[in-house]
Amino acid sequence: MTTIMVLGAGYAGLRVVKKLAHAKTDAHIVLVNKNEYHYESTQLHQVAAGTKEPADVVFDLRKSLPDSVELIVDKVVGIDQDNRRVSLEHHDPLSYDYLVNALGFESETFGIKGAEEYGWPLVDVDTALAARKKLEQTLARYQTSHDPLDLSIVVCGAGFTSIEYLGELVYRLPQLSKRLGFPMDQVKVDCIEASPKILPMFSKDLVDWAVDYLRKRGVNFHTSTPITEVRQDAVVSNDQEFKAHTIIWTTGVRGSHVIADSGYNQKRNRVVVRDDLSVEQHPEEFLVGDVSAVPDPQSGRLYPTTAQISMAQADTAAANVLARMRGQEPQRFTFRSLGTVCSLGPHDGVAEIDRMGTLKLKGKVVSVLKWIVNERSVLELADVRTMLESN
Numbered sequence: 001m002t003t004i005m006v007l008g009a010g011y012a013g014l015r016v017v018k019k020l021a022h023a024k025t026d027a028h029i030v031l032v033n034k035n036e037y038h039y040e041s042t043q044l045h046q047v048a049a050g051t052k053e054p055a056d057v058v059f060d061l062r063k064s065l066p067d068s069v070e071l072i073v074d075k076v077v078g079i080d081q082d083n084r085r086v087s088l089e090h091h092d093p094l095s096y097d098y099l100v101n102a103l104g105f106e107s108e109t110f111g112i113k114g115a116e117e118y119g120w121p122l123v124d125v126d127t128a129l130a131a132r133k134k135l136e137q138t139l140a141r142y143q144t145s146h147d148p149l150d151l152s153i154v155v156c157g158a159g160f161t162s163i164e165y166l167g168e169l170v171y172r173l174p175q176l177s178k179r180l181g182f183p184m185d186q187v188k189v190d191c192i193e194a195s196p197k198i199l200p201m202f203s204k205d206l207v208d209w210a211v212d213y214l215r216k217r218g219v220n221f222h223t224s225t226p227i228t229e230v231r232q233d234a235v236v237s238n239d240q241e242f243k244a245h246t247i248i249w250t251t252g253v254r255g256s257h258v259i260a261d262s263g264y265n266q267k268r269n270r271v272v273v274r275d276d277l278s279v280e281q282h283p284e285e286f287l288v289g290d291v292s293a294v295p296d297p298q299s300g301r302l303y304p305t306t307a308q309i310s311m312a313q314a315d316t317a318a319a320n321v322l323a324r325m326r327g328q329e330p331q332r333f334t335f336r337s338l339g340t341v342c343s344l345g346p347h348d349g350v351a352e353i354d355r356m357g358t359l360k361l362k363g364k365v366v367s368v369l370k371w372i373v374n375e376r377s378v379l380e381l382a383d384v385r386t387m388l389e390s391n
């Protein structure tokens with residue numbers, strides 16, 4: 001029997017599995033994931049700030065997968081492309097006929113000294129929870145230490161994840177101040193960004209609105225400030241030092257280390273795929289989501305790594321696996337953005353909707369939009385019951 005193996009149960013992998021199962025193929029569909037659950041990585045900033053609990057952003061894979069899919073819970077450690085075999089940490093190697101690699105993202109440190117050691121990334125449930133614990137313990141310590149650095153927080157990067165995290169943080173801090181007894185007026189929040197731009201994917205008026213929103217709530221922005229080193233109690237940019245005991249590292253992502261470990265031709269663990277999302281010289285293998293690098297035919301640049309693109313890629317990859325099995329021509333990947341929604345805490349945000357021109361939104365209405373986007377994702381990846389349970 002033909003085996004289709006899907007690696008990773010994030011947005012891309014889970015969507016591929018759902019599409020394949022729905023097509024009622026005779027093939028044996030195997031999903032390998034390191035956890036028994038799927039997590040909504042687009043909501044990790046909320047877990048890290050404490051505005052959501054892990055249970056709000058995860059769902060059990062066994063409960064939501066179709067019966068026709070075999071789930072193997074284990075960590076992928078290597079892929080042997082030539083022999084079509086996947087090595088796992090605890091199971092024997094597995095063979096496949098078709099492979100969809102959707103192993104997702106990891107934190108990017110750009111080789112900056114101390115970033116891995118002292119920066120707290122937000123890449124999965126465990127790291128988001130660890131960042132939350134670090135934040136809360138450090139703020140709580142102030143009552144006995146009276147050390148101002150216990151009330152200083154540095155957020156590294158001013159892209160999407162950093163801004164969404166800052167939005168949750170400024171919402172959450174007054175609640176924590178009441179609970180943990182630290183003075184709100186002595187809290188210091190700095191956001192350090194190498195480029196001159198904040199939220200580069202949004203138009204200037206929305207960026208200005210978002211920056212103003214966060215500034216009014218105490219965030220100090222430092223753009224054109226490249227981080228050169230991270231220390232236990234400071235982020236350094238050349239001769240400037242931003243001292244803090246909580247350092248959140250959200251400067252960007254790279255693909256899974258398994259890509260480089262397996263000898264792929266890659267850059268930052270992302271592989272440039274062909275226009276049908278298959279890998280050069282391996283028509284039986286597809287890469288989707290944050291491990292893939294797909295050139296946008298219009299701009300010539302690579303598409304950004306987003307959940308929205310990952311799910312669109314998943315549809316193409318699933319269709320192309322089935323096409324190859326049936327001896328049909330695969331389709332080219334095309335992408336039309338629905339727009340981008342950036343939350344600023346639970347009740348505000350900015351959004352650009354790409355339908356019939358660009359619709360720009362800001363404020364409370366965006367939180368409703370974000371809620372719809374999140375619920376739709378759970379509905380599409382799991383089912384109605386899971387969606388209702390997550391509320």
Ligand SMILES: Cc1cc2nc3c(=O)[nH]c(=O)nc-3n(C[C@H](O)[C@H](O)[C@H](O)COP(=O)(O)OP(=O)(O)OC[C@H]3O[C@@H](n4cnc5c(N)ncnc54)[C@H](O)[C@@H]3O)c2cc1C
Pocket residue numbers: 007008009010011012013032033034035038039041042043044045074075076077102103104105122123160161164256258288289290291305306307308309310341
């Ligand atoms: C805080 C935050 C907010 C974001 N907000 C948005 C947003 O609003 N909109 C948007 O479009 N995008 C957003 N993104 C980006 C989006 O989350 C990613 O682009 C998306 O998750 C990529 O999907 P994926 O399926 O490729 O990878 P992932 O979601 O990373 O899934 C990979 C899966 O593979 C599993 N896995 C990893 N390594 C192994 C291994 N070795 N063995 C077995 N299993 C493994 C993981 O556990 C995970 O389940 C956000 C990201 C973050 C961090």
